[in-house]
Amino acid sequence: MPGFYLTTAIDYSNGDPHLGHAIEKIGADVIARYRRACGDDVHFLIGMDEHGQKVQQEAEKHGSSPQAWVDRIAESFLEVWDRLGLSNDDFIRTSEPRHRRGLTTLMERIAANEDFRRSKYEGHYCSGCEAFKKEDELADGRCPLHPGRDVEWTEEENWFFRLSDYRDAVLARLRDDPGWVRPRTRRNEITRLLEAGLEDISASRSRIRWGVPFPGDEGHTVYVWFDALSNYITAIGYPDGEGFDKFWPADLHIIGKDITRFHCVYWPAMLMAAGVEPARSVWGHGFIKIGGAKLSKSAGTELGLIELIERHGPDALRYFLMREVPWDGDRDYPSSEAFIEQFDRRYTTDLANDLGNLLNRVVSMVSKYRGGDIPPPRGGELAGKASVALSEYRSSMDDYLLHRGLAAAFDVVRAANGFVDESKPWALARAERAGAGLDDLDSVLSQLIGSLGTVAAMLAPFVPAKAAEIWRASGGDGPPPGFADLEPALGRLARVRPGAVLFPRP
Numbered sequence: 485m486p487g488f489y490l491t492t493a494i495d496y497s498n499g500d501p502h503l504g505h506a507i508e509k510i511g512a513d514v515i516a517r518y519r520r521a522c523g524d525d526v527h528f529l530i531g532m533d534e535h536g537q538k539v540q541q542e543a544e545k546h547g548s549s550p551q552a553w554v555d556r557i558a559e560s561f562l563e564v565w566d567r568l569g570l571s572n573d574d575f576i577r578t579s580e581p582r583h584r585r586g587l588t589t590l591m592e593r594i595a596a597n598e599d600f601r602r603s604k605y606e607g608h609y610c611s612g613c614e615a616f617k618k619e620d621e622l623a624d625g626r627c628p629l630h631p632g633r634d635v636e637w638t639e640e641e642n643w644f645f646r647l648s649d650y651r652d653a654v655l656a657r658l659r660d661d662p663g664w665v666r667p668r669t670r671r672n673e674i675t676r677l678l679e680a681g682l683e684d685i686s687a688s689r690s691r692i693r694w695g696v697p698f699p700g701d702e703g704h705t706v707y708v709w710f711d712a713l714s715n716y717i718t719a720i721g722y723p724d725g726e727g728f729d730k731f732w733p734a735d736l737h738i739i740g741k742d743i744t745r746f747h748c749v750y751w752p753a754m755l756m757a758a759g760v761e762p763a764r765s766v767w768g769h770g771f772i773k774i775g776g777a778k779l780s781k782s783a784g785t786e787l788g789l790i791e792l793i794e795r796h797g798p799d800a801l802r803y804f805l806m807r808e809v810p811w812d813g814d815r816d817y818p819s820s821e822a823f824i825e826q827f828d829r830r831y832t833t834d835l836a837n838d839l840g841n842l843l844n845r846v847v848s849m850v851s852k853y854r855g856g857d858i859p860p861p862r863g864g865e866l867a868g869k870a871s872v873a874l875s876e877y878r879s880s881m882d883d884y885l886l887h888r889g890l891a892a893a894f895d896v897v898r899a900a901n902g903f904v905d906e907s908k909p910w911a912l913a914r915a916e917r918a919g920a921g922l923d924d925l926d927s928v929l930s931q932l933i934g935s936l937g938t939v940a941a942m943l944a945p946f947v948p949a950k951a952a953e954i955w956r957a958s959g960g961d962g963p964p965p966g967f968a969d970l971e972p973a974l975g976r977l978a979r980v981r982p983g984a985v986l987f988p989r990p
């Protein structure tokens with residue numbers, strides 16, 4: 485079984501999870517579940533980024549020790565991820581001993597390669613980015629990403645990483661492998677950045693206590709980005725763990741588009757310096773925006789994640805986010821109210837009406853006209869459309885265009901509803917009673933059940949609980965099958981199971 489190692493950005497422990505965190509994890513979970521359905525041995529990692537100045541400050545503000553603070557935050561993230569049905573295989577926290585061990589080895593190997601040098605640093609530090617900013621990166625003396633925070637003039641003696649030495653190697657990798665950084669807009673951005681040249685970056689901080697000691701210089705802690713990025717290897721047992729041998733290089737790092745520089749420049753350079761192969765690909769997804777602004781800790785309170793999950797259930801939220809927000813771009817709503825209105829609209833039209841009604845209609849007709857027995861599989865117009873949509877779905881999903889994959893699944897739903905209206909099974913049943921053969925209605929019902937089963941398999945990565953209900957109602961046992969088993973499993977569907985309403989009206 486081929487391995488597929490998938491990671492997301494680890495979340496910064498300075499506040500509770502919000503919608504902006506959720507969309508990335510849901511998208512990654514969709515990919516993890518899809519790869520499993522394709523037969524891959526998936527290892528799906530998420531986690532928490534728990535060190536650094538901002539965490540230390542936030543803990544102090546709340547009268548807490550940093551460790552107690554990050555313990556509480558990790559709990560609140562885990563609770564939400566559980567409610568959203570994430571299927572992650574591991575959850576790494578950078579305050580864990582396994583992380584500290586791996587990070588220390590990584591730093592020692594980079595040091596052994598003579599890629600650290602001591603130097604005095606003077607510059608503006610944005611604690612929002614946990615990064616130094618050059619004069620020309622500031623707008624009116626402030627970080628454009630964090631206009632609400634002051635940048636701090638900082639002078640320290642730091643360890644520097646010789647990033648500039650790796651510019652050519654990273655650029656070559658980017659040019660040789662068009663799929664390395666995706667989507668293309670992100671790749672172009674990184675190419676321009678590298679072409680403009682790189683400066684060495686700070687690898688340690690001397691005034692931050694809440695972090696991992698810099699090897700060989702205990703007065704310093706490892707700079708939080710070095711600390712955070714290395715979670716992708718420490719979680720699987722770098723340097724000598726079995727998981728590291730099996731799963732590294734990672735197949736896919738999923739990150740927000742605002743941190744591509746760290747993942748597509750710093751991280752591969754760090755790994756090259758330590759003699760480790762970089763990840764196979766990085767995907768920088770876009771954001772939900774409200775009135776043009778990215779969701780943040782403060783905007784997140786207006787669209788509370790728990791309230792959104794409770795509004796129509798976790799699968800409905802997963803569906804809505806994956807349908808609305810293109811996985812390769814942004815989606816902007818004029819206001820929080822407009823977001824909620826659109827959520828309600830999609831719930832009613834797509835889920836309750838189109839999908840829920842389809843299931844209900846088909847299962848009722850098989851019960852009424854065939855006593856619940858499903859006629860053997862047939863080809864035909866609808867079966868043909870479902871198979872075209874399935875191959876569109878597969879190619880979109882293979883390219884991580886999740887919104888297109890989901891739209892292809894709903895093409896089948898729409899086609900099936902249209903097929904019911906056109907083929908008029910009730911008229912065929914009347915004709916049977918008047919003496920016509922069973923063939924026509926058998927063909928219609930079997931194609932409808934086949935399309936429902938196909939939809940269940942296509943939707944399983946997106947709405948796992950609801951897809952399992954569809955599969956079960958259509959006569960399937962267990963969860964919807966993977967793609968290699970789909971056709972034989974459809975052939976085994978024998979009796980429908982009328983059940984509860986899939987998406988109750990609010």
Ligand SMILES: [Zn+2]
Pocket residue numbers: 610611612613614627628629630
């Ligand atoms: Zn900033």
